[in-house]
Amino acid sequence: xxxxxxxxxxxxxxxxxxxxxxxxxxxxxxxxxxxxxxxxxxxxxxxxxxxxxxxxxxxxxxxxxxxxxxxxxxxxxxxxxxxxxxxxxxxxxxxxxxxxxxxxxxxxxxxxxxxxxxxxxxxxxxxxxxxxxxxxxxxxxxxxxxxxxxxxxxxxxxxxxxxxxxxxxxxxxxxxxxxxxxxxxxxxxxxxxxxxxxxxxxxxxxxxxxxxxxxxxxxxxxxxxxxxxxxxxxxxxxxxxxxxxx
Amino acid sequence: xxxxxxxxxxxxxxxxxxxxxxxxxxxxxxxxxxxxxxxxxxxxxxxxxxxxxxxxxxxxxxxxxxxxxxxxxxxxxxxxxxxxxxxxxxxxxxxxxxxxx
Numbered sequence: 210x211x212x213x214x215x216x217x218x219x220x221x222x223x224x225x226x227x228x229x230x231x232x233x234x235x236x237x238x239x240x241x242x243x244x245x246x247x248x249x250x251x252x253x254x255x256x257x258x259x260x261x262x263x264x265x266x267x268x269x270x271x272x273x274x275x276x277x278x279x280x281x282x283x284x285x286x287x288x289x290x291x292x293x294x295x296x297x298x299x300x301x302x303x304x305x306x307x308x309x310x311x312x313x314x315x316x317x318x319x320x321x322x323x324x325x326x327x328x329x330x331x332x333x334x335x336x337x338x339x340x341x342x343x344x345x346x347x348x349x350x351x352x353x354x355x356x357x358x359x360x361x362x363x364x365x366x367x368x369x370x371x372x373x374x375x376x377x378x379x380x381x382x383x384x385x386x387x388x389x390x391x392x393x394x395x396x397x398x399x400x401x402x403x404x405x406x407x408x409x410x411x412x413x414x415x416x417x418x419x420x421x422x423x424x425x426x427x428x429x430x431x432x433x434x435x436x437x438x439x440x441x442x443x444x445x446x447x448x449x450x451x452x453x454x455x
Numbered sequence: 456x457x458x459x460x461x462x463x464x465x466x467x468x469x470x471x472x473x474x475x476x477x478x479x480x481x482x483x484x485x486x487x488x489x490x491x492x493x494x495x496x497x498x499x500x501x502x503x504x505x506x507x508x509x510x511x512x513x514x515x516x517x518x519x520x521x522x523x524x525x526x527x528x529x530x531x532x533x534x535x536x537x538x539x540x541x542x543x544x545x546x547x548x549x550x551x552x553x554x555x556x
Contacts, residue, residue, distance in 0.1 A: 249538060249539075249540075250539075252540055253539045253540045253543065255540075256539075256540060256543045256544070266459070270459060270460065270463055273460075273463050273464075273467065274463055274467065276467075277463070277464065277467025277468070277470075277471070278463075278466060278467040278470045278471075279470070279471075280470055280474075282498065282502065283466070283470055285505075286501065286505055287462075287463075287466060289505055289508075289509050290505075291459075292509075293508055293509065293512055294514060296458075297458045297459045297461070297462030297463075298458070298462055300462060300466070301462040301463075301465055301466035301469070303501060303505070304466040304469075304470060305466060305469045305470060305473070306497055306501055307497065307498060307501055307502075308466075308469070308470035308473045308474075309473055309494060309497060310494055310497065310498055311470070311473050311474045311477060312473045312474065312476050312477035312480075312485070312494075313477060313485070313491070313494050314474075314477060315474055315475070315476065315477015315478040315479075316477050316480070316482050316485055316486075318477070318478065319477070319478050319479075319482070320482075322478070324478065329475070329478055329479070330475070332478065333471065333474045333475040333477075333478050334471060334474065336474040336477060336478065337474075386554070387551060387554065388547060388551050389521065389525060389546065389547035389548060389549065389550030389551035389552075389554070390547055391509075391522055391550070392510075392521060392522040392524070392525025392526070392546045392547055392549070392550030392551075393525070393543045393544070393546055393547040393550075394509045395506055395509040395510040395522055395525060395526045395529070395546065396525055396526060396528075396529035396542050396543045396545070396546030396547070397539075397542075397543050398502050398505050398506040398509060399506055399526060399529045399530060399533065399542075400529065400533060400539050400542045400543065401498075401502055402498075402499065402502040402503065402506060403533045405498060405499050405502070406499070411499050414496055414499050414500055414503070415499050415500070415502070415503035416503065417500075417503075418499070418500040418501070418502075418503030418504040418507070419503045419504065419506065419507040420507075421504065422503070422504035422505075422507040422508050423507050423508075423511060423517055426508060426511070426512045426515060426516070426517055427515050427516060427517070428515075429515075431512075431514070431515070434504065434508055434512075435501065435504045435505050435508055436501075436504075438500070438503070438504035438507070438508075439497070439500040439501040439503075439504045440500075441500075442496070442499075442500035442503060442504065443493060443496045443497060443500045446492075446496040446499075446500065447489075447492060447493070447496070450492065
């Protein structure tokens with residue numbers, strides 16, 4: 210879908226999309242690139258659906274998450290915490306913390322989209338990693354809007370349809386562990402984390418988070434090590450960056 | 456409403472609100488260097504913690520089992536720039552196969 214990968218990754222917001230520059234692209238190519246990302250991202254809704262029911266949510270709850278929350282990392286976090294025995298409120302809190310990055314995407318998108326009223330209410334729902342990445346690389350506001358809407362809504366449709374497929378398949382297969390679905394959740398988190406590990410700073414923050422979460426696991430209720438480990442690592446990241454500066 | 460449904464609806468509405476706020480708030484309000492740095496750190500920190508608990512925790516103890524093999528396979532596939540779905544399926548297959556043995 211994206212043919213050339215530039216040698217250094219810059220401000221990539223998603224594993225699926227790398228910034229690239231082809232000079233002037235036609236509207237048609239913006240739309241077809243967007244649909245390509247939409248189909249590829251929508252397809253992995255099937256893994257969310259299967260993992261969600263394996264974590265103990267029912268098919269309706271799984272579909273409600275994809276329809277209402279519609280932001281992948283938050284959804285995987287929510288069901289991961291439920292699957293690990295955490296309280297729903299812990300899952301919700303973690304999902305919201307992860308969802309906060311979408312606020313910053315919106316800030317960058319607002320001048321390009323220039324929407325208000327009902328259009329803004331609708332556009333807001335598809336402010337996610339991929340739609341942002343496919344919009345902010347464009348040269349004109351017109352093509353930014355094309356990239357944003359085609360990517361966002363094609364993912365929305367694909368993600369929700371494939372969530373339902375995965376959830377139904379997941380309830381049909383019996384013991385999810387026999388299919389390695391518990392291992393799939395960890396792999397999903399690693400795949401979401403991977404493109405963000407571009408600097409030593411980011412890697413050390415992730416390692417501190419991992420160590421803190423592991424250390425807290427025997428000491429606190431399920432789910433809490435995730436939030437506490439995350440908070441400790443954010444604090445560490447701030448101190449590290451501040452200490453490293455003159 | 457069960458606690459699960461309340462959590463799903465609250466988190467869903469909350470995540471929507473976070474997206475809507477981004478399109479609505481004037482950029483300069485959020486444009487503080489500290490806010491931006493924290494926003495960059497949150498996904499890395501939370502995903503690192505989530506990943507660890509998901510792979511090593513069994514109730515309140517830490518264990519090494521087939522999930523770790525899945526994670527190693529996932530890392531290998533990511534190094535080969537495999538797409539998301541292949542990474543997830545590869546990890547699941549590896550864990551399922553080692554459990555069969």
